[in-house]
Amino acid sequence: MGTPRDLAIRGISKGFDVRGAWLSVLEGIDLACPASSLTALIGPSGCGKSTILRIAMSLERPDSGEVTIGGEAPAAVSARGELGVAFQDPALLPWRSVESNIALPLDILRRNDAGTGVRIRELIALVGLQGFEHAVPGELSGGMRQRVAIARALVTEPSILLLDEPFGALDQILRRQMNVELQRIWLETRATTLLVTHGIDEAVFLADRVVILRPRPGRIGGIVPVDFPRPRPEGLFRDPEFHRICDRVGESLYGTAEP
Numbered sequence: 234m235g236t237p238r239d240l241a242i243r244g245i246s247k248g249f250d251v252r253g254a255w256l257s258v259l260e261g262i263d264l265a266c267p268a269s270s271l272t273a274l275i276g277p278s279g280c281g282k283s284t285i286l287r288i289a290m291s292l293e294r295p296d297s298g299e300v301t302i303g304g305e306a307p308a309a310v311s312a313r314g315e316l317g318v319a320f321q322d323p324a325l326l327p328w329r330s331v332e333s334n335i336a337l338p339l340d341i342l343r344r345n346d347a348g349t350g351v352r353i354r355e356l357i358a359l360v361g362l363q364g365f366e367h368a369v370p371g372e373l374s375g376g377m378r379q380r381v382a383i384a385r386a387l388v389t390e391p392s393i394l395l396l397d398e399p400f401g402a403l404d405q406i407l408r409r410q411m412n413v414e415l416q417r418i419w420l421e422t423r424a425t426t427l428l429v430t431h432g433i434d435e436a437v438f439l440a441d442r443v444v445i446l447r448p449r450p451g452r453i454g455g456i457v458p459v460d461f462p463r464p465r466p467e468g469l470f471r472d473p474e475f476h477r478i479c480d481r482v483g484e485s486l487y488g489t490a491e492p
Contacts, residue, residue, distance in 0.1 A: 245299075260452050262298070269424075281448070286429055303392065314391065315390075319383050319386040321397060321399060325370040325381055342389065352388065379411065394424040400415075419439075437475060443459060447488070459478060461474075
């Protein structure tokens with residue numbers, strides 16, 4: 234993996250013109266994600282969570298404020314392949330095999346070399362897809378397709394990983410399994426990660442801290458630290474202290490208490 238770098242979001246505001254009316258989506262977002270941290274961003278639909286990620290990917294420009302990754306603009310970091318992204322829709326190319334889908338970012342960056350095959354086999358092992366190297370997406374389950382998307386996000390050895398509801402389309406049982414798997418993968422890579430999710434339990438299980446975003450416009454309403462040691466076992470989902478922290482996040486999310 235690339236050397237983990239910090240992600241700094243300073244004073245971000247963003248709005249859009251919607252049928253002639255100005256809609257303020259984000260206002261004064263300040264968030265510092267230290268190198269090798271895993272931060273979860275949670276909030277109701279429409280509060281601007283995905284917009285923050287799109288700005289961090291340099292797919293959107295803020296109206297004010299800035300985002301830097303290790304002191305650099307996200308576009309420069311992305312151009313070197315040091316920014317990995319995975320969405321709720323894995324968006325795999327249906328005619329490409331698992332190996333070929335994972336290799337796609339390297340093809341785009343023209344970085345295929347003698348070590349590419351080894352790297353892809355290592356990633357397939359990391360995400361637990363041995364034996365499916367030559368399968369196409371139509372032959373995979375939803376969870377397996379999402380594993381391919383995560384491996385693809387990691388193939389360029391990014392220092393920053395941005396995840397937008399990567400398990401949002403999965404059922405609760407599979408989603409929990411994938412939470413455990415994502416933690417394992419993250420512990421191996423230690424890429425600085427910003428995870429957008431609607432799941433309180435997912436956020437608390439995975440993150441070092443949970444950032445609560447409130448609408449409208451989107452603003453940070455609280456930050457809840459999560460200090461459970463790692464690796465966190467699946468049994469943590471049943472721990473009373475785990476549920477206490479989930480309740481704390483929920484109270485902040487719904488405005489009944491401040492963290």
